Amino acid sequence: MAWVSGALLADAQAAPKTINFQFTDVNGKSIRLSDYKGRWVLVNFWAPWCPLCWEEVPELNDLNKRQDFVVIGVGLDYGPEANIVPETARRHNLNFEAIVAGGSRRNPESPFRQVGPVDFYPTSYLYDPNGEIVMFIPGQIKVKRILAFMDTWRQIHSVK
Template sequence: MPRCFPPLKRLLLLFLMALLSSCSQPEFTDSTGKGVSLSDSQGRWLALNIWAEWCDPCREEIPELNALYQSDAIRVLGYDFDNSQGAELESKIASLAIAFPVLTNNPLERLKTRTPQVLPATLIVSPQGDLVETLYGPQTQNTIGQAIRKQQTKVAAGG
């Protein structure tokens, strides 16, 4: 009987390792092929921007989002409203001078929300990967920061 336990223990360990590794698999892929998750183990909030190349207010806010992304205080991701892929998506990213990662697959279903009817739309996502607020129209570093601070205050207050 003692000889059976070590293989069983190894099997259990392998099962647990497989289970844990499947939990950490990225949910999405960005335009460079890198895996991306909406939740963040480092406790950072996410500003997920839905944009379109033909949207003038979207173009207006890109420099603000780039600066926010460069600060690294808040995660910034984008998603093309028109769901472009491959070379077409890369061309749009270059045309708009987007510096932050752009998802290639639609995150809205995962966030349990519908396609916005107004662009740009910036979804504020908690470090746990939950959608907590949607901001419409062009945003700044300040308006995104305010929205996140409001949510952090709400969480701290127990609501």
């Protein structure tokens, strides 16, 4: 892994290149990474009690409006009541592609572990249009850095 512009890039030798995660969102819809082939996917982990998570919501909502981008929000560590996840998402105006109630980050059986570890909130993982994990973002996102990374990636891969 390597630090680039304040984000940790996934090293192809250190981590699997592709992970086809599958979640069920709060509306019962199945969400698979493969459903978004050709688009950038940011999986953003948050907790209802995390004030830093709510500061980045406007930028995440803006990213999700892009035609080439999808944001999937995974709420974790919310206690015994899963209904707090959609309620919190509404209260903080999360306008993401999907909202998922992921359970506890300490539960080894939690489906979010398909994506990667979450040691604190917020934490995000960015997947390129081929479904390969390309960035691990511990802490708040910086949209300018993500967009700059996307531009560089397109140049390297000759994609417009």
